[in-house]
Amino acid sequence: MTVKTSIPQDEKLSAGHLACQGCGATLAMRYALKGLGTDTVLVIPACCWTILAGPAPLMSVGVNVVHSPFACAAATATGVSHGLRARGNEKTAVVAWAGDGGTFDIGIQALSGAADRDEDIIYVCYDNEAYMNTGIQRSGGTPAGAWTMTTPGAAGAERPKKDLDAIIEAHHPRYMATATPAYPEDMVRKFKKARDIKGFRFIHILSPCPPGWKYESDETVMLSRLAVQTGMFPIYEVEEGRFKLNVPVAKRKPVAEFLRRQGRFRTMGEPEVAAIQARVDAAWDALNKRA
Amino acid sequence: MPRLTEDPLKTPLIIAGGKPMSANKTGNWRSARPVIHEEKCTGCMICWKFCPEACVTIEGELPKIHMDWCKGCAVCVQECPVDAITLENEEAP
Known part of the structure; x- marks a missing residue:
């Protein structure tokens, strides 16, 4: 009667939310809540999820939500955490x-x-590589060569993606990890694990966005998987400084397979693709030395 | 510093309430509908696992897509390992 599934069947994300067709960020939230459970408070700054959480009193998540201003998700979460702990709520x-x-x-x-003070929060960045909620403007997370509304023309974004994971790791967090919706078991496990650690935890989720990346909505999971299999987005975790590669990719696919499926890289030439390939190769050499 | 627990607040903790977003039927966003062909379905639940709407439920051994909310993104069609789900155009009412 009961079917065995690789992730918990309990559902905290409610259907009827306002995300675009094939949204990667809703998948991310779905898996995150499966790992975290209901005893959770979400602090959401301005982002797509400000809308997706629902117009009050309607809610698309079965947990408490605090909406915060854009610049201070971590500061607001710090306050919520301190408030709860001061009342004796440690869990x-x-x-x-x-x-x-x-x-x-x-x-x-x-x-x-917050990372420096080792606040008792989990900071999650769901990274769709541009300001998607306001209509696809370039952010520090946008990769070089990508078209956005503010990087028009054939060349796309000039600057490479900011290496946020290195910045966070330099803060010596208790736990940090990367995840993406194509690997739900991995993501659920990481949220479960992060929940049981005290102190500052960080999870970086690559979240494909059909309108922003310009692909058909059915390819969300496929692109998420390709990002890992081409080596563009390695899946790993760092626990108290110990590095572990969670999805080893024995034979990496060419990055072109990931890039050429997306309209935002449509005008990218072969030399630019080769440059990205070289950057990914170098990054993997560094990763393999750590693993 | 004294802990607040020694002087507990009289107000109850606020529990996530309100109504779920499922009151909002998003099925009318759809221009094409996924159809599960039960004779091909192996019950692996990959469509359930990857549904961004969370509108696929597990009914006994088989998945069921709830058309009141399905937006027709077709992630399930793409991900089904045995091609048991096809995408069919919606007819205008």
């Missing part, structure tokens, strides 16, 4: 849930402060 997980704009750019000061 409710406080989760800051921000997009890449609210993490890489606008919220980085509050994030850096």
Whole structure:
């Protein structure tokens, strides 16, 4: 009668939310809540999830939500965490849930402060690589060569993606990890694990976005998987400084397989693709030395 | 510093309440509908696992897609390992 599934069947994400067709960020939230459980408070700054959480009193998540201003998801989460702990509540997980704009750019000061103070929060960045909620403007998370509304023309974004994971790791967090919706078991496990650790935890989720990346909505999971299999987005975790590669990719696919499926890289030439391939190769050499 | 627990607040903790977003039927966003062909379905639940709407439920041994909320993104069609789900155009009412 009961079917065995690889992730918990209990559902905290409610259907009827306002995300675009094939949204990667809703999958991320779905898996995150499966790992975190209901004893959780979400702190959401301006991002797509501000909308997706629902217009009150309607809610698309079965947990408490605090909406925060753009720059201070980590600071607001710090306050919520301190408030709960002062009342003797040691077990409710406080989760800051921000997009890449609210993490890489606008919220980085509050994030850096919270990480440095080792606040008892989980900071999650669901990274769709641009300001998608306001209509696809370039952020620090946008990769070089990508078209956005503010990087028009054939060349796309000039600057490479900011290496946020290195910035966070330099803060010596208790736990940090990367995840993406194509690997739900891995993501659920990481949220479960992060929940049981005290202190500052950080999870970086690559979240494909059909309108922003310009692909058909059915390819969300496929692109998420390709990002890992091409080596563009390695899946790993760092626990108290110990590095572990969770999805080893024995034979990496060419990055072109990931790039050529997306309209935002449509005008990218072969030399630019080769440059990205070289950058990914170098990054993997460094990763393999750590693993 | 004294802990607040020594002087507990009289107000109860606020529990996530309100109504779930499922009151909002998003099925009318759809221009094409996924159809599960039960004779091909192996019950692996990959469509359930990857549904961004969380509108696929497990009914006994088989998945069921709830058309009141399905937006027709077709992630399930793409991910089904045995091609048991096809995408069919919606007819205008």
